Amino acid sequence: MPQFESHFFSSLIFWEVVSFAILFFVLYKFAFPGILSMLEEREKKIKDSLDQAEHHRSEAERKFKEYEAKLNAAAKEAEGILAAAKERAQRLMEENEQRMTVEAERIKGDATREIDRERRKAIQDIRAQTTDLALLVAEKVVQRSLNEADNRKFADDALEALSKSYQQ
Amino acid sequence: MEDNPLHPFELHDWIPIALGGLDISINKAVVFMWIAVSLAAVVMIMAGSSRKLVPGKLQNLAEIMVDFIRTMIMETMGKEGMRFFPFIGTLFVFILFCNLLGMIPGSYTVTSQIAVTAVFAFVVYGISLVVGFMLHGVKFLGVLIPPGTPGWLVPLMIPIEIMSQLARPISLAVRLFANMTAGHVLLGVLFGMAISGGLLIGWLPFVFTVGINVLEVGIAFIQAYIFTMLSCVYLGDAFHLHGHDDHAH
Amino acid sequence: MSSSQDPLYAGLGQAVRIATDLLAALIAGGGLGWVCDTYLFDSTPWGIIGGLVLGGVTGMRNAYRSVQRWTKT
Numbered sequence: 001m002p003q004f005e006s007h008f009f010s011s012l013i014f015w016e017v018v019s020f021a022i023l024f025f026v027l028y029k030f031a032f033p034g035i036l037s038m039l040e041e042r043e044k045k046i047k048d049s050l051d052q053a054e055h056h057r058s059e060a061e062r063k064f065k066e067y068e069a070k071l072n073a074a075a076k077e078a079e080g081i082l083a084a085a086k087e088r089a090q091r092l093m094e095e096n097e098q099r100m101t102v103e104a105e106r107i108k109g110d111a112t113r114e115i116d117r118e119r120r121k122a123i124q125d126i127r128a129q130t131t132d133l134a135l136l137v138a139e140k141v142v143q144r145s146l147n148e149a150d151n152r153k154f155a156d157d158a159l160e161a162l163s164k165s166y167q168q
Numbered sequence: 169m170e171d172n173p174l175h176p177f178e179l180h181d182w183i184p185i186a187l188g189g190l191d192i193s194i195n196k197a198v199v200f201m202w203i204a205v206s207l208a209a210v211v212m213i214m215a216g217s218s219r220k221l222v223p224g225k226l227q228n229l230a231e232i233m234v235d236f237i238r239t240m241i242m243e244t245m246g247k248e249g250m251r252f253f254p255f256i257g258t259l260f261v262f263i264l265f266c267n268l269l270g271m272i273p274g275s276y277t278v279t280s281q282i283a284v285t286a287v288f289a290f291v292v293y294g295i296s297l298v299v300g301f302m303l304h305g306v307k308f309l310g311v312l313i314p315p316g317t318p319g320w321l322v323p324l325m326i327p328i329e330i331m332s333q334l335a336r337p338i339s340l341a342v343r344l345f346a347n348m349t350a351g352h353v354l355l356g357v358l359f360g361m362a363i364s365g366g367l368l369i370g371w372l373p374f375v376f377t378v379g380i381n382v383l384e385v386g387i388a389f390i391q392a393y394i395f396t397m398l399s400c401v402y403l404g405d406a407f408h409l410h411g412h413d414d415h416a417h
Numbered sequence: 418m419s420s421s422q423d424p425l426y427a428g429l430g431q432a433v434r435i436a437t438d439l440l441a442a443l444i445a446g447g448g449l450g451w452v453c454d455t456y457l458f459d460s461t462p463w464g465i466i467g468g469l470v471l472g473g474v475t476g477m478r479n480a481y482r483s484v485q486r487w488t489k490t
Contacts, residue, residue, distance in 0.1 A: 013284075031230075038227075331446055336441075
């Protein structure tokens with residue numbers, strides 16, 4: 001193999017070292033810093049825009065959460081209002097019902113009392129009229145004029161007996 | 169065209185020069201080394217000076233290379249390894265341009281010279297030794313005893329480890345040299361067949377030549393990559409003692 | 418490099434790497450033995466033989482290690 005001809009080694013190695021040294025120096029001074037800083041700049045730019053995007057995203061998320069919370073609060077409030085309204089309606093209804101019941105009770109009581117009074121009055125009337133009627137009948141039957149006091153006593157006795165038998 | 173496929177690798181002193189007792193004659197390989205270095209310098213400087221945020225093709229290529237080398241260093245050596253960026257970067261660019269320049273028919277592949285690859289390999293390895301001893305002192309000799317070696321094996325392991333340490337630069341040098349040589353021998357043979365075969369069947373090897381050439385461009389990149397990658401791994405080993413099992417690439 | 422992601426190319430690359438590592442260990446062993454023979458001791462040919470054997474062992478071990486590491490990942 002021609003590559004193993006040691007005659008050329010010294011010149012190859014010498015020029016290799018020299019060329020490498022020159023290339024190293026040139027790249028070190030004029031090429032790498034520019035390219036590296038370029039890369040870093042671009043990376044920084046990308047990172048910045050990524051950061052910004054991330055920032056926007058988190059901001060949006062925060063806003064969304066906020067709105068959500070607001071919405072939730074509103075919903076809860078509405079629910080509360082609805083519940084309160086319902087409760088009030090219920091209460092009003094119950095109150096109404098109670099009042100109605102009381103009213104009805106009262107009206108019923110009044111009516112009963114009225115009826116009772118009317119009945120008593122009617123009984124009284126009937127009694128009085130019956131007494132008069134009885135007197136008249138008795139006078140006609142006995143044909144004897146008794147004095148007013150005796151008449152009344154007999155009649156009352158009779159009526160007492162009558163009302164007793166009536167009430168039985 | 170010659171029959172000997174190794175003919176393209178032959179060198180002849182074009183301009184004999186002697187420096188002191190040292191023969192530093194100019195030959196074809198040296199000239200193409202200069203061309204490769206000049207091309208590399210021009211490309212990289214142009215890429216470095218056109219500071220556009222949206223890069224052109226050339227700037228893009230150079231940036232991809234630089235970014236690639238940087239990532240490689242970061243992965244194998246960590247942030248402190250960036251001090252070696254200029255060295256590793258120059259190494260990569262040098263080897264890559266020498267490899268690529270060799271693709272052109274009639275040119276010379278400098279990296280197919282074992283002397284050239286060996287110098288790179290031993291310099292890299294020497295640097296890794298210096299770094300290792302500077303960072304860890306005598307403890308760096310611990311690389312000769314892999315962790316978990318039972319005591320009775322130590323006398324056997326030390327020579328084996330010395331050998332495998334020595335094998336590192338050799339395999340580095342041999343790999344690049346062999347790949348670049350083999351590719352060119354194959355290319356040269358096929359190209360010779362294409363020329364001698366004439367129009368009738370000559371096109372077949374020619375098609376092959378084109379195909380292989382495409383493959384060779386890939387190999388040029390891959391070999392430059394492997395060489396610098398392994399250099400980074402060896403340097404990384406010097407940084408992190410006994411950390412070399414992490415870099416399974 | 419994209420082609421190194423291809424399993425075929427990766428496998429091929431791995432095989433070539435292991436072969437190169439084996440060869441390198443052999444060269445290292447042989448070279449060390451040869452240096453011993455020629456410059457250090459007058460032990461021709463035992464230095465180069467021993468060195469080659471040791472290099473072979475080292476190469477095998479390194480190859481075994483690489484394969485192990487490779488199959489693990």
